[in-house]
Amino acid sequence: MKSKKPSQVRIAVALFYVALVLTLAAPFISSDFGPRPPGIVIAVRVVAALFTVFLIEFISIGKNWARITYLVLTVLALPVPLIAAKQGVSISNVEVASIAVQLLAHGVGLYLLFTAPGKSWFAPSGR
Numbered sequence: 001m002k003s004k005k006p007s008q009v010r011i012a013v014a015l016f017y018v019a020l021v022l023t024l025a026a027p028f029i030s031s032d033f034g035p036r037p038p039g040i041v042i043a044v045r046v047v048a049a050l051f052t053v054f055l056i057e058f059i060s061i062g063k064n065w066a067r068i069t070y071l072v073l074t075v076l077a078l079p080v081p082l083i084a085a086k087q088g089v090s091i092s093n094v095e096v097a098s099i100a101v102q103l104l105a106h107g108v109g110l111y112l113l114f115t116a117p118g119k120s121w122f123a124p125s126g127r
Contacts, residue, residue, distance in 0.1 A: 003121065005060075005062070005121065006117045006118050006121050008112040008113070008115075008117060008118040009059070009060070009062075009112070009113065009118050009121060011109070011112055012059070012108075012109035012110070012112040012113050012118065013056055013059060013060045013109075015105040015106070015108055015109035015112075016052075016056045016059070016070070016105065016106070016109050017056065018101070018105050019101075019102040019105040019106055019109075020049060020052050020053070020056070022098045022101060022102050022105075023045070023048075023049070023052075023102065024045060024049055025098070026045075026095065026098060029092070029094050029095055029098060055069055055070050055073075056070070059113065062121060062122055063122075064122040064123075064124070067113050067114075067122055070110070070113075071110055071113075071114070074106050074110065078103075081099050
C-alpha cells in the first residue's frame with residue numbers, strides 16, 4: 001500500500017491539468033487551423049486529451065510507468081512549437097503566452113515528480 005500522496009504530486013497533477021486545458025483551448029485561441037480541416041484537429045486533440053487524462057490519473061495513483069511515459073511524451077513534444085515557427089507558422093501573442101505557461105507547468109510538474117519527496121513516492125515498495 002502506498003503512503004499518503006505527497007503534496008508535490010498533487011501540485012504536479014494540477015499543473016498537468018492546467019497544461020491540458022490550455023492545449024485543448026489552443027484551436028479556439030487560434031483563428032487558423034492550418035492545412036487540416038478543423039474537425040480533424042479537434043478530433044485528434046480529444047483523443048490526445050483522453051490519453052493524457054489516463055496518464056495523469058495513473059500518475060495521481062502512483063504508477064511509475066505513467067510518470068516516465070509522461071516525461072518521454074513531453075520531451076518528444078518540445079520541438080513541435082519550434083518546428084512550427086521554423087516553417088513560418090505565425091502565432092498570436094496569446095498563443096505564445098499559452099505555450100509558455102504550458103512549458104512552465106510541464107517543467108515544474110515533472111520536476112516535482114522526479115525529485116524528493118515525489119520521486120520516492122513512486123519507488124516500488126519492497127516486493
